[in-house]
Amino acid sequence: MTDRNRLIIFDTTLRDGEQSPGASMNLPEKLEIARALQELGVDVIEAGFPIASPGDFEAVQAVARQVEGVTICGLARCNADDIDRAWEALRDAAQPRIHVFLATSAIHREFKLKMAKEEIVRRAVQGVQRAKQYCEDVEFSPEDAARTELDFLAEVVEKAIEAGATTVNIPDTVGYAVPEQYAAAIRHLKQNVRGIDNVVISVHCHNDLGLAVANSLTALKEGARQVECTINGIGERAGNCALEEVVMAVKTRGDYFGIQSTINTKRLCPSSRLVAHVTGLLVQRNKAIVGQNAFAHEAGIHQDGMLKERRTYEIMQPEDVGLTKTELVLGKHSGRHALREKVRELGYHLDDAQLQRVFEQFKALADRKKQIYDADIEALAETQIHDGPAIWTLESFHTSAGTGTLPMAAVCLAHVDGRKVEDAACGDGPVDAVFKTVERITGISPELRDYQVRSVSVGEDAQGEARVEVEHEGRVQRGQAVSTDVIEASALAFLQAINRLAMRRQQRMNPQTEAVTVS
Numbered sequence: 001m002t003d004r005n006r007l008i009i010f011d012t013t014l015r016d017g018e019q020s021p022g023a024s025m026n027l028p029e030k031l032e033i034a035r036a037l038q039e040l041g042v043d044v045i046e047a048g049f050p051i052a053s054p055g056d057f058e059a060v061q062a063v064a065r066q067v068e069g070v071t072i073c074g075l076a077r078c079n080a081d082d083i084d085r086a087w088e089a090l091r092d093a094a095q096p097r098i099h100v101f102l103a104t105s106a107i108h109r110e111f112k113l114k115m116a117k118e119e120i121v122r123r124a125v126q127g128v129q130r131a132k133q134y135c136e137d138v139e140f141s142p143e144d145a146a147r148t149e150l151d152f153l154a155e156v157v158e159k160a161i162e163a164g165a166t167t168v169n170i171p172d173t174v175g176y177a178v179p180e181q182y183a184a185a186i187r188h189l190k191q192n193v194r195g196i197d198n199v200v201i202s203v204h205c206h207n208d209l210g211l212a213v214a215n216s217l218t219a220l221k222e223g224a225r226q227v228e229c230t231i232n233g234i235g236e237r238a239g240n241c242a243l244e245e246v247v248m249a250v251k252t253r254g255d256y257f258g259i260q261s262t263i264n265t266k267r268l269c270p271s272s273r274l275v276a277h278v279t280g281l282l283v284q285r286n287k288a289i290v291g292q293n294a295f296a297h298e299a300g301i302h303q304d305g306m307l308k309e310r311r312t313y314e315i316m317q318p319e320d321v322g323l324t325k326t327e328l329v330l331g332k333h334s335g336r337h338a339l340r341e342k343v344r345e346l347g348y349h350l351d352d353a354q355l356q357r358v359f360e361q362f363k364a365l366a367d368r369k370k371q372i373y374d375a376d377i378e379a380l381a382e383t384q385i386h387d388g389p390a391i392w393t394l395e396s397f398h399t400s401a402g403t404g405t406l407p408m409a410a411v412c413l414a415h416v417d418g419r420k421v422e423d424a425a426c427g428d429g430p431v432d433a434v435f436k437t438v439e440r441i442t443g444i445s446p447e448l449r450d451y452q453v454r455s456v457s458v459g460e461d462a463q464g465e466a467r468v469e470v471e472h473e474g475r476v477q478r479g480q481a482v483s484t485d486v487i488e489a490s491a492l493a494f495l496q497a498i499n500r501l502a503m504r505r506q507q508r509m510n511p512q513t514e515a516v517t518v519s
């Protein structure tokens with residue numbers, strides 16, 4: 001592969017993706033995703049916006065220190081504090097990149113920044129220069145580039161290159177561009193910016209009009225060689241360009257694009273599932289590449305064709321994107337080694353203690369459930385990465401419910417300090433009664449925004465997965481748990497959300513700087 005036909009995949013699931021409403025992730029979750037991205041073979045991981053919050057800083061630093069073989073990028077506005085902070089987080093990375101951005105469109109200049117064009121150019125240059133003092137790999141983004149006057153855009157980009165930017169990113173921040181016009185903008189830069197052939201042109205498209213992937217692909221035809229994207233296309237508002245779609249489009253239509261990425265496409269489906277589970281943003285069934293129906297053929301005529309020759313109706317093979325059938329994987333007598341291998345294959349990176357807990361849960365599950373599928377193991381592995389230190393744990397519960405009776409629950413919780421607290425409450429049903437009792441014991445009464453139960457695999461004895469989303473004091477928290485008993489799964493999921501709220505409350509008692517909002 002020559003540099004010219006190599007597509008650089010810049011993943012921003014941990015930065016832009018995390019800005020999806022309700023998708024905030026904790027540190028172990030971010031690390032797990034970063035490792036999955038590394039295995040997937042992305043070139044750059046944008047791990048966060050270090051100055052935005054202490055949590056963001058910590059995440060970028062942890063990814064920079066622990067994830068190898070990939071460029072780790074941190075975002076910064078064009079000011080000294082942001083850039084210094086970004087470097088502090090990135091300095092231990094083997095391949096660090098600082099990504100500085102500054103808005104350039106008329107509407108942003110006038111209303112958001114209140115800066116004239118000259119001031120924008122000056123700040124952009126200073127930002128790139130400061131970043132360059134720290135590291136060789138500097139990316140510059142003129143925010144809202146797609147709505148910026150082409151001549152001014154060319155001027156800013158040229159100055160940023162002169163100042164040392166090695167990648168220039170042309171974001172369609174608000175998802176306003178349409179393919180031909182966006183391609184024309186890239187062409188304009190190619191023709192009018194001095195030095196542009198010595199740097200990588202990058203694209204960052206939002207999906208407000210459903211055009212993020214289309215816009216990114218047309219830009220590739222004009223010479224862009226880096227695509228900024230996220231797993232499952234998650235991100236601010238309607239999201240970003242979907243990594244799996246861009247990668248498979250370029251691969252499947254190699255005849256047209258003539259470029260290649262180094263993505264191990266067999267890791268696409270496992271990565272997609274991981275991100276969906278961690279963020280709680282489930283993938284729609286008909287989603288291209290990674291949706292449940294993406295390779296399902298329903299019409300008889302299609303099925304007939306498929307049986308005769310797959311290629312009659314299939315342009316990609318499910319195995320190519322890592323889609324496996326619901327297979328029976330392990331049984332009651334499977335050992336620790338088999339489980340370890342399976343967990344690895346599913347894309348989870350658990351330490352020995354976590355594996356041991358999964359093994360114990362697996363054995364308990366095998367007693368209750370005849371057949372154990374990939375999805376069951378996945379669900380168990382996942383609880384390990386969600387689990388932070390818990391303030392409250394479930395000791396036991398009992399519910400009674402039925403037609404014509406008052407639903408009641410009795411719950412016993414253990415506090416981390418060793419005490420056990422019991423209480424009971426009535427509710428609209430057994431689940432509601434459990435939630436109310438947990439609220440009484442913990443003294444935290446969030447508003448329940450969403451509650452879902454689904455089976456993780458197939459069969460009457462399938463495990464139920466419960467997900468809750470709660471809101472408390474303006475913060476949204478999620479909880480997720482599995483059990484063959486859906487009331488138990490619900491109780492555990494709710495308790496996980498409560499624990500996260502309780503942790504926040506504790507953290508606030510030792511106050512640190514509050515979060516800055518990101519564009």
Ligand SMILES: [Zn+2]
Binds near residue numbers: 016173519
């Ligand atoms: Zn964005």
